[in-house]
Amino acid sequence: MNNLDKTKNFDKTIINWYPGHMTKAKREMSEKIKLVDMVIEIRDARIPLSSINPLLDEIIGSKPRLIVLSKADKAENEETKKWISYFKSQGHETVALNLIGDRNVASTISNCCLTIMKDKIDRLKARGLKRVEIKAMVVGIPNVGKSTLINSVSKRKIAKTADKPGITRALTWIKVSNEVALLDTPGVLWPKFEDLKVGFMLAVTGAIRDDVLPMQSIIEFAIGFLIKNHKEKLVKRYEIEVSEDIFETINKIAISRGCIQQDETIDYKRVYALILKDIRDNQLGPISWEKTDEDSK
Ligand SMILES: Nc1nc2c(ncn2[C@@H]2O[C@H](COP(=O)(O)OP(=O)(O)O)[C@@H](O)[C@H]2O)c(=O)[nH]1
Numbered sequence: 001m002n003n004l005d006k007t008k009n010f011d012k013t014i015i016n017w018y019p020g021h022m023t024k025a026k027r028e029m030s031e032k033i034k035l036v037d038m039v040i041e042i043r044d045a046r047i048p049l050s051s052i053n054p055l056l057d058e059i060i061g062s063k064p065r066l067i068v069l070s071k072a073d074k075a076e077n078e079e080t081k082k083w084i085s086y087f088k089s090q091g092h093e094t095v096a097l098n099l100i101g102d103r104n105v106a107s108t109i110s111n112c113c114l115t116i117m118k119d120k121i122d123r124l125k126a127r128g129l130k131r132v133e134i135k136a137m138v139v140g141i142p143n144v145g146k147s148t149l150i151n152s153v154s155k156r157k158i159a160k161t162a163d164k165p166g167i168t169r170a171l172t173w174i175k176v177s178n179e180v181a182l183l184d185t186p187g188v189l190w191p192k193f194e195d196l197k198v199g200f201m202l203a204v205t206g207a208i209r210d211d212v213l214p215m216q217s218i219i220e221f222a223i224g225f226l227i228k229n230h231k232e233k234l235v236k237r238y239e240i241e242v243s244e245d246i247f248e249t250i251n252k253i254a255i256s257r258g259c260i261q262q263d264e265t266i267d268y269k270r271v272y273a274l275i276l277k278d279i280r281d282n283q284l285g286p287i288s289w290e291k292t293d294e295d296s297k
């Protein structure tokens, strides 16, 4: 199958990809959500729209939610601030975090949860309850940082062991603070593959496997975006002159990085892998792939 056909078959690929998982995940999460007061929804700060799950609203119903924009260290600060204002204007308490580097993850999460649940806490206290514990559940698409958040607040590697499917066991709660506890297993949701652009966003940020979309089209999308928005990052990283032409730019990167085969033709497989790794590892610097002022919203 050539690349174009593969791209055309994108929707089919995705549908085949998640067969039974969707219904099962949705059912399990709906059950667990009954046990918590609120939900902590993690989205990737670089792609706050593409990293959502289309059914989440339906699954969490009227439960309050905190939106955590993860990997803030890999996104542009100014854009992240705009996203926070945008989500807040929609009525969602939102916070951006570097779940690996920030030291105050637990206290930030706890404070946000208490803010969101303030009315309920006040009501319970008014009724004479002395100690109130808010229970929350972490949800999000694969690789968004769910385990990292849970590990970070628990300060131990608890969350890892929880990923084994089919094992029923008593629920474990992790204390974030004296007032807030997290379910130790996060809810994994599939992303919304509604169009190809979302697929590219998920691919460049590492949310989906490389082989879901053809590598060539992922890289062409990424380089096209970078030429348009961050030419200077390409110049700096690859020490090349950048034109408007995507293919020419890819070739220049290949030559600059010595991705050349024995017969002196360009080793595209190698240069594609190199570019994708650089992007995912933040080697070009912070990049917000989705911006608030785009029509895509
Ligand atoms: N730079 C950066 N990396 C993060 C952050 N949060 C998670 N990661 C990394 O993203 C990858 C996926 O995280 P993980 O917690 O396993 O995602 P999960 O699938 O949602 O549980 C791991 O390599 C983490 O180290 C963050 O805020 N900043």
Ligand SMILES: [Mg+2]
Residues within 6 Å of the ligand: 146, 147, 148
């Ligand atoms: Mg995980």
